[in-house]
Amino acid sequence: MARSGPEIKSREQLQTMRASGLILASALDAMRRAVTPGMTTAELDQIGSDVITGAGAISNFKGYHGFTGTICASVNEEIVHGIPGERVLKAGDLISIDCGCILDGWHADSAISVHVGEPTDQAEVDLIAATENSMWAGIAAIRSGGKLGEVTSAIEGSVKKSGRADGRRYGEVDGYGGHGIGSAMHMDPFVPNHGRQHKGLRLVSGMALAIEPMLTLGTGLSDELDDGWTVVTRDGSRAAHTEHSVAILDEGICVLTAVDGGAAALAPYGVVPVSLD
Numbered sequence: 440m441a442r443s444g445p446e447i448k449s450r451e452q453l454q455t456m457r458a459s460g461l462i463l464a465s466a467l468d469a470m471r472r473a474v475t476p477g478m479t480t481a482e483l484d485q486i487g488s489d490v491i492t493g494a495g496a497i498s499n500f501k502g503y504h505g506f507t508g509t510i511c512a513s514v515n516e517e518i519v520h521g522i523p524g525e526r527v528l529k530a531g532d533l534i535s536i537d538c539g540c541i542l543d544g545w546h547a548d549s550a551i552s553v554h555v556g557e558p559t560d561q562a563e564v565d566l567i568a569a570t571e572n573s574m575w576a577g578i579a580a581i582r583s584g585g586k587l588g589e590v591t592s593a594i595e596g597s598v599k600k601s602g603r604a605d606g607r608r609y610g611e612v613d614g615y616g617g618h619g620i621g622s623a624m625h626m627d628p629f630v631p632n633h634g635r636q637h638k639g640l641r642l643v644s645g646m647a648l649a650i651e652p653m654l655t656l657g658t659g660l661s662d663e664l665d666d667g668w669t670v671v672t673r674d675g676s677r678a679a680h681t682e683h684s685v686a687i688l689d690e691g692i693c694v695l696t697a698v699d700g701g702a703a704a705l706a707p708y709g710v711v712p713v714s715l716d
């Protein structure tokens with residue numbers, strides 16, 4: 440049967456997505472703490488895989504159109520979709536770790552950007568902060584009854600605000616963005632990282648969205664490598680990518696892949712997340 444429009448989940452289904460999201464949060468936390476100079480991205484992948492399978496969930500990345508990893512490990516000028524392998528992480532590298540899992544048929548998707556060892560460049564510290572801030576600005580704008588454009592324009596506005604504060608212009612990666620999520624990882628709607636406030640889909644209770652800005656220290660132009668996966672900045676500048684999956688309910692939102700449901704990061708916006716635990 441053809442399906443049109445975003446998938447609407449029951450509260451019970453969103454609760455299972457929350458359980459899936461918490462498993463993914465613990466996998467990403469384990470990987471964040473494990474990132475060390477000298478380790479390979481395959482070793483990092485194994486840590487994420489162990490947490491996911493140990494919790495009774497399965498990877499949604501592994502086997503996705505033939506992808507071989509449980510994580511995407513994107514280092515330095517790699518933006519997204521880097522394949523984990525024998526690459527050795529060095530002090531001063533910047534790695535974006537994107538990961539996902541499925542629990543009882545319900546998907547979670549989340550990403551972090553992390554410095555390998557101590558950061559050597561303030562611009563890269565600012566880059567990760569600007570990416571995270573734009574993600575949270577977008578998440579804070581999600582509400583039942585609102586328009587998708589409120590979310591996408593909030594992401595875009597936050598990037599520009601960070602650029603002004605930091606005295607640089609961040610590149611916003613063209614052609615990639617967030618998505619609906621639920622019984623599959625990638626579902627309608629596409630969620631661009633820029634937009635017009637009053638435009639786009641009306642958001643309603645039962646939807647879930649993955650919000651995932653990608654910023655660079657150069658331009659927003661990118662290329663895919665010959666491996667058919669890895670997306671790199673065309674100008675070789677470094678990139679960051681962060682992501683959370685978010686549930687929409689009539690009474691508010693829950694950041695499914697944040698341990699606290701998003702409470703701490705949403706507090707400055709006056710948003711108190713709904714508990715689905």
Ligand code: MG
Pocket residue numbers: 537538539548549550651682
């Ligand atoms: Mg992801």
Ligand code: MG
Pocket residue numbers: 548549617618649651682
């Ligand atoms: Mg995603």
